[in-house]
Amino acid sequence: MQNIKEYQLIIIGGGPAGLAAAVSAAKNGLNDILIVERDKYLGGILNQCIHNGFGLHYFKEELTGPEYSKRFIDLLADTSVEVALDTMALNLENSEDWRYVHVMSSSDGYRILRSKAVILAMGCRERTRMNIQIPGTRAAGIFNAGQAQLYVNLEGYMVGKKVIILGSGDVGLIMARRLTLEGAEVVACVEVMPYPGGLNRNIVQCLQDFDIPLYLSHTITDIKGRNRVEQVTVQEVDQNGKPIAGTEIYYDVDTVLLSVGLIPENELSREAGVTLDPRTSGPIVYENKETLARGIFACGNVLHVHDLVDFVTEEAESAGHAAACFVRDGGCVTEDANIISLKTDSNIGYTVPQQIRIDDVEKAVRVFFRVRKIFKEPSRIVFRDQSNSEIASFKRPFMFPAEMENVNLPRQLLENISGTELTVSVEG
Amino acid sequence: MVQEIICIVCPRGCHLKVDPENDYEVTGNSCPRGIPYGKAELKNPTRVVTSTVKIKGADLTRCPVKTDQAVPKAKMQEVMELINTITLEAPVRVGDVITKRILDTDANLVVCRDIS
Amino acid sequence: MFDVIIIGAGVIGCATAYELSQFDLNVLLLDKENDVSLGASRANTAIVHGGYDPDPATLMGKYNVKGAKRCIELVDTLDIEFKKSGSLIVALDENDLKTLDKYYNRGLINGVEGMEMLDGEETRRREPNLSKEVIGALWIPESGIINPWEFTIAMAEVAVREGVKLELNQKVVDIEKNSDHYLVKTETDQFQTKYVINAAGVYSDQIHNMVAEPAFKIKPTRGQYFLLDRSAGETVKAVIFPCPTELTKGILVSPTVHENILVGPDAEGISDPEDTSTTREVLDLVAKEARRSVPSLDFRHNIRNYSGIRANSDYNDFFIKISAPNFLDLAAIKSPGLTCAPIIAEEGIKLLAEEGLELNKKDSWDGTRKIVRFKEIPKEERADFIEKNPDYGRIICRCEHITEGEIVAAIRRGLPIHSLDAIKRRAGSGLGRCQGGFCGPRVQEIIARETGISPLDILLNKTGSYILVGQTKNADKEA
Numbered sequence A: 001m002q003n004i005k006e007y008q009l010i011i012i013g014g015g016p017a018g019l020a021a022a023v024s025a026a027k028n029g030l031n032d033i034l035i036v037e038r039d040k041y042l043g044g045i046l047n048q049c050i051h052n053g054f055g056l057h058y059f060k061e062e063l064t065g066p067e068y069s070k071r072f073i074d075l076l077a078d079t080s081v082e083v084a085l086d087t088m089a090l091n092l093e094n095s096e097d098w099r100y101v102h103v104m105s106s107s108d109g110y111r112i113l114r115s116k117a118v119i120l121a122m123g124c125r126e127r128t129r130m131n132i133q134i135p136g137t138r139a140a141g142i143f144n145a146g147q148a149q150l151y152v153n154l155e156g157y158m159v160g161k162k163v164i165i166l167g168s169g170d171v172g173l174i175m176a177r178r179l180t181l182e183g184a185e186v187v188a189c190v191e192v193m194p195y196p197g198g199l200n201r202n203i204v205q206c207l208q209d210f211d212i213p214l215y216l217s218h219t220i221t222d223i224k225g226r227n228r229v230e231q232v233t234v235q236e237v238d239q240n241g242k243p244i245a246g247t248e249i250y251y252d253v254d255t256v257l258l259s260v261g262l263i264p265e266n267e268l269s270r271e272a273g274v275t276l277d278p279r280t281s282g283p284i285v286y287e288n289k290e291t292l293a294r295g296i297f298a299c300g301n302v303l304h305v306h307d308l309v310d311f312v313t314e315e316a317e318s319a320g321h322a323a324a325c326f327v328r329d330g331g332c333v334t335e336d337a338n339i340i341s342l343k344t345d346s347n348i349g350y351t352v353p354q355q356i357r358i359d360d361v362e363k364a365v366r367v368f369f370r371v372r373k374i375f376k377e378p379s380r381i382v383f384r385d386q387s388n389s390e391i392a393s394f395k396r397p398f399m400f401p402a403e404m405e406n407v408n409l410p411r412q413l414l415e416n417i418s419g420t421e422l423t424v425s426v427e428g
Numbered sequence B: 001m002v003q004e005i006i007c008i009v010c011p012r013g014c015h016l017k018v019d020p021e022n023d024y025e026v027t028g029n030s031c032p033r034g035i036p037y038g039k040a041e042l043k044n045p046t047r048v049v050t051s052t053v054k055i056k057g058a059d060l061t062r063c064p065v066k067t068d069q070a071v072p073k074a075k076m077q078e079v080m081e082l083i084n085t086i087t088l089e090a091p092v093r094v095g096d097v098i099t100k101r102i103l104d105t106d107a108n109l110v111v112c113r114d115i116s
Numbered sequence C: 001m002f003d004v005i006i007i008g009a010g011v012i013g014c015a016t017a018y019e020l021s022q023f024d025l026n027v028l029l030l031d032k033e034n035d036v037s038l039g040a041s042r043a044n045t046a047i048v049h050g051g052y053d054p055d056p057a058t059l060m061g062k063y064n065v066k067g068a069k070r071c072i073e074l075v076d077t078l079d080i081e082f083k084k085s086g087s088l089i090v091a092l093d094e095n096d097l098k099t100l101d102k103y104y105n106r107g108l109i110n111g112v113e114g115m116e117m118l119d120g121e122e123t124r125r126r127e128p129n130l131s132k133e134v135i136g137a138l139w140i141p142e143s144g145i146i147n148p149w150e151f152t153i154a155m156a157e158v159a160v161r162e163g164v165k166l167e168l169n170q171k172v173v174d175i176e177k178n179s180d181h182y183l184v185k186t187e188t189d190q191f192q193t194k195y196v197i198n199a200a201g202v203y204s205d206q207i208h209n210m211v212a213e214p215a216f217k218i219k220p221t222r223g224q225y226f227l228l229d230r231s232a233g234e235t236v237k238a239v240i241f242p243c244p245t246e247l248t249k250g251i252l253v254s255p256t257v258h259e260n261i262l263v264g265p266d267a268e269g270i271s272d273p274e275d276t277s278t279t280r281e282v283l284d285l286v287a288k289e290a291r292r293s294v295p296s297l298d299f300r301h302n303i304r305n306y307s308g309i310r311a312n313s314d315y316n317d318f319f320i321k322i323s324a325p326n327f328l329d330l331a332a333i334k335s336p337g338l339t340c341a342p343i344i345a346e347e348g349i350k351l352l353a354e355e356g357l358e359l360n361k362k363d364s365w366d367g368t369r370k371i372v373r374f375k376e377i378p379k380e381e382r383a384d385f386i387e388k389n390p391d392y393g394r395i396i397c398r399c400e401h402i403t404e405g406e407i408v409a410a411i412r413r414g415l416p417i418h419s420l421d422a423i424k425r426r427a428g429s430g431l432g433r434c435q436g437g438f439c440g441p442r443v444q445e446i447i448a449r450e451t452g453i454s455p456l457d458i459l460l461n462k463t464g465s466y467i468l469v470g471q472t473k474n475a476d477k478e479a
Helices: A016-028 A044-048 A065-077 A145-155 A172-183 A200-210 A269-271 A309-329 A413-414 B034-041 B075-082 C009-022 C061-076 C096-112 C120-126 C148-161 C201-209 C280-293 C336-356 C379-388 C402-414 C420-427 C438-452 C471-479
Strands: A005-012 A033-036 A052-054 A082-084 A090-095 A099-105 A109-120 A124-126 A142-144 A162-167 A185-191 A214-216 A218-224 A231-236 A249-251 A255-258 A262-264 A296-298 A339-344 A348-352 A355-359 A366-372 A378-382 A392-397 A403-409 A421-427 B005-008 B015-019 B025-027 B050-057 B062-069 B088-091 B097-099 B109-111 C002-007 C027-030 C087-091 C116-119 C135-140 C144-145 C165-169 C174-175 C182-186 C190-197 C218-228 C239-242 C252-255 C261-265 C302-313 C318-326 C327-331 C396-399
Touching: A005 A309, A016 A033, A016 A065, A016 A109, A016 A309, A044 A052, A044 A145, A044 C120, A052 A065, A065 C471, A090 A269, A099 C379, A109 A309, A109 C336, A109 C379, A124 A145, A124 A231, A142 A145, A142 C182, A142 C402, A145 A172, A145 A255, A145 B062, A145 C438, A162 A172, A162 A218, A172 A200, A172 A255, A172 B075, A172 C379, A185 A218, A185 A348, A200 B005, A296 A309, A296 B062, A309 C239, A348 A421, A355 A366, A355 C336, A366 A413, A378 A403, A392 A403, A392 A413, A403 A413, A413 C174, A421 B062, B005 B034, B005 B050, B015 B034, B015 C027, B015 C182, B025 B034, B050 B075, B088 C396, C009 C027, C009 C148, C009 C327, C009 C336, C027 C148, C027 C190, C061 C148, C061 C336, C087 C096, C087 C120, C087 C402, C096 C135, C120 C135, C144 C148, C148 C165, C148 C336, C148 C420, C190 C336, C201 C218, C201 C327, C218 C280, C239 C280, C252 C280, C261 C280, C318 C336, C396 C438, C402 C420, C402 C438
Parallel strands: A005 A033, A005 A109, A033 A082, A109 A296, A142 A255, A162 A185, A162 A255, A185 A214, A339 A421, B050 B088, C002 C027, C002 C190, C027 C165, C087 C239, C190 C327
Antiparallel strands: A090 A099, A099 A109, A124 A262, A218 A231, A231 A249, A339 A355, A348 A366, A366 A403, A378 A392, A378 A421, B005 B015, B015 B025, B050 B062, B062 B109, B097 B109, C087 C135, C116 C135, C174 C182, C182 C190, C218 C261, C218 C302, C239 C252, C252 C261, C318 C327
C-alpha cells in the first residue's frame, strides 16, 4: 500500500471558487491546504473571459476575467496553500474521518490523498446541441459558446466567418461581440424563451452595438451542410416551445454557436455519495455550503450556476470559512441541530442553501434563488412556515430569470417558525 | 428625433426615450440613474475595448488586453485594427502599458494577464 | 501490380484485409473517405446478433451463429470492447408470442444455443425497467454488444501492420478489365490488380455494375438513434428487441460497451446514401416506440443523435459471388453483416482461391492487437504504470477519463489520422456527455504535435469538415 498524503483541506478546482475558498480557509487558520487543478494554470474559466465587467460588487471596479483571477492568485501567493496543476481528481470517497481524493498527473503519477475536509469547486460545463436535440446534420462548425471562446481568446483561432448564435446566455452574447470585433459576421441571436437568457447590458453592448438582431421565442429547427454547416432554419415557437409552421427563416452560415445553458459538473460528487438537487444539478447544501455528505463542501458553479463571479467569490469565502471551522472544531454544529428545509413555489426555480441548521446561523443566512419568469412590476419574496404564517418578506421592484436574487434571513425570524419547512414564493 | 434605448445601469432595462432636440431630455426611466446614462449614450457613447494581441516567447500565443478607459464607440473598430497589428514579447505583467493614449483618446491599451 | 484490391474499408473490407494479411500477397485496401469505418460500420446498432432472425435458407441464416462465435473470439484476439449482454425479444401481446415461437424455431434451425422462453414475470425480474405490458420474452444468451468501429479499425490496423497497403481519399470511379488484370481507377490515381473485391457497402451495386451486368440494387436505408448518457442509470442489461409490427421493425433499447444506452433505429428509405442527418419527426417516433418496451426512458439524458445508412437491397440476402472473372462481390451486406463479417471474409477468400488466388501462409503473422485502456488498469497498479509511462498520467477527455497516452498510442498505431473523430473512434475521447467540448482543442493539439499537421487542417470527421477558419489577428496570413 502506498503511503497516503494527508491535508487538512483539499479543494477540487482552481477557478474563482477554488481560489477564494483557499484564501479564505487559509485566513481562517488552516495551513495545510491543497488545490487540485486540471488545467496548467489557475483561474479556470476566467482565463478565457477576457471581457470586462467582473468585480463590480466585490472590488467596486470593473476588471477583465484574467485580472479578477490574478487578484486571488496574488493573495494565494501569500499563503502556504499548495497547488497541484495539470492534475485531475479522478475519485472522491467519503468515510467517517477522512475524505479520500484520487488524483493523477503525468509529473506526480497516480496518488491517493486524504483530508479532513473537501471543497468541491469543479465549476460547470455547457449544455450541448445534443442535450437540446436540434435535428439535422452533424457537420463541423457547431460550437458551444465557451468552446469558441477558448479557441478565439486563448488559442488565437477563428471558428467561423458567418455565425448564428442559439441561446442568449451571457457567454453567447459576449461571443457575438468578440467574433464581430475579430472580423466575423454574426447574423442573429436566437432565443427560444420569450425573454433573454443573459444580462441586459450584454444585450445592449454585445448585440445592439453591432446591430445584431435578437429573435425571442425562436429556435433553430434544422441544420444543413454535409461536412461544414451551410444553412440553418430558424422558426418561431408557440407558448409550449413548439415550432410554428410557416415562420421559417433561412440563414446561410458556416457556424452555429450554442449558448443554451450550463450544467454543474458533479460526477465526482455523485460518486462520493453527495446528494444532488435536481433543480440546480448541484449538491444540496446547508447554510454553510456543507453538502449532506459530512466534511464535503461546495461552492461556485458546481453548486448552482451563477450570473456574477462576485457572488461565486462570496460563496466560496463562506465555504472556505466553514471548511476551516470543520477541520478545527469537527464541524460548527451538533449532529442533532434543528434543520429547516426551504421549499419553493412555482415562480422560483430553486434556493441555495436548501437546508438551514438554525444553530449554525450567526446573525443571518443569505439565501440565493432564481425566479422562473419576468416580474416587471414590484413584488414580494415571501417566506411562509408550515402554518402558512408569513415569516419574512422582501420587496423587489422587478426580477428576471437571468439574474440571481438573494435575501438575508435573520436568525431570530428562523427561531420561532412552526414546523421544519419554509416555503419561498413570489407574491404581488 | 426622439430615440429609444434600453438603460443598462441596472438589470431592469428601462426603455428610455431621449430627445436630442430638447437638451437630451430623458423619459421612461424608473430611477434617477437613467438620466445621465441616457444623455451620455446619445451624446457620446463610449465602450471599453477588450481583445487579445499576439505574444511571442511564451506557451500562450495570445495575451488579453483592454483599454483602461472607455473609448468613443465610433472608434472601436479602429482600435481593433490597431490591436491586431501588435505583437508582444513575453514576459508581460498585468497593467503593463502597450500603447499610451491609443488613437489620441484618453485610454491606454494595457496587459490583462501575467505571461512569462 | 497488386494481387488483390479491396474496395471499401468498412467492416467487410477490413475483415477481408485482415484475413488476407496472413498470406503472402500484395493487397491494397481502398476507401473514398479519410479514414476506415466511416459508413455503416460506424453508425449502426453495435450488436453481435444471436441468429434467431434470419431465414435459414439464406447466407445470413447460415453465417450468423458461426459469425457470432468468431466475433467473440476476435474481440479477445484484437482487444475490442465487447460485452456478452445477451438479447431479449419481448412480446407485448398474443401476436408477439406467436412471433417468438417463430423465432425460437428459426433459432433452432440456425443453430442458436441456449435459447429460453420466459414469461412476463421472469422477464421483468431480469429487466425490472421493462413495461408491465410485457407478457413474455425469448432470451438469446449467445449475443452481445460490441464497439463496431473499433472492431473495424482493429482489423485494419493489424492488416496494415502485417503488410496490407491502405489508400484513403480514393474514390473508385471506374474499373477496366484487361487481359490479365484489372485497372482500378480512382479520382486521382489508378492501380493494377489481379483480383478485385467489392466491399463498397451502399455503393456496392455501383462498383458491381462497373464490371458486370446489374444483378441487385442497393436501397439505402437510414436509421436514427439516440445515445443516452450513463447518468440515465442502468436502464437495461441486455439488448431489448420488440417484436416487429406491420408498421415498424421495432425500436430496440440496448446498453453499449461504454455503458450508455442506445435507442433506435427506424428504417427510412432515402435517395442520398450520404444523408446522415436526423429529423425531429423520426426522433420523436423512435422515442415513442422505445417507450413501449421501456416506459421509463428519460431522453433528457441524450448525449447524441445520429443516423446510420444500411445497405439494404432488392436482393433478399448477402450478395456473395464471383460476378466476373477474378472479381468478387461481398455486396449488399445488411444486418447481421457486422456479426457475419469474419465469415463473409473467410468465405469470400475461399471463392477467390477457387478462382486461382494462391494462398500461401506467411512464415510469421501476428493477428493480435493489444491496447492500453487506462480506465481498466486497477487503481493499485496505476502509480507504477504512470511512472513508466508519464503520458498516461494526463487526462485529456474528462468525461470518459481518456489519457494522453491512449491518444498518442492511437495515432502511432499506423493508420493515418486526419480528424478528431478518428481519435474518438480509436481512443474514446469525446464520446461522453460533453461530446468533445472540453477535449476537442486538446486532442487537436496532440494530433498536430504527433503528425505535424497544422491545427487549422485537422478536421472534425470527413474531408471538408474543417473546424477552424484561420488565426485571429490574421496571424496565419502573415509572411
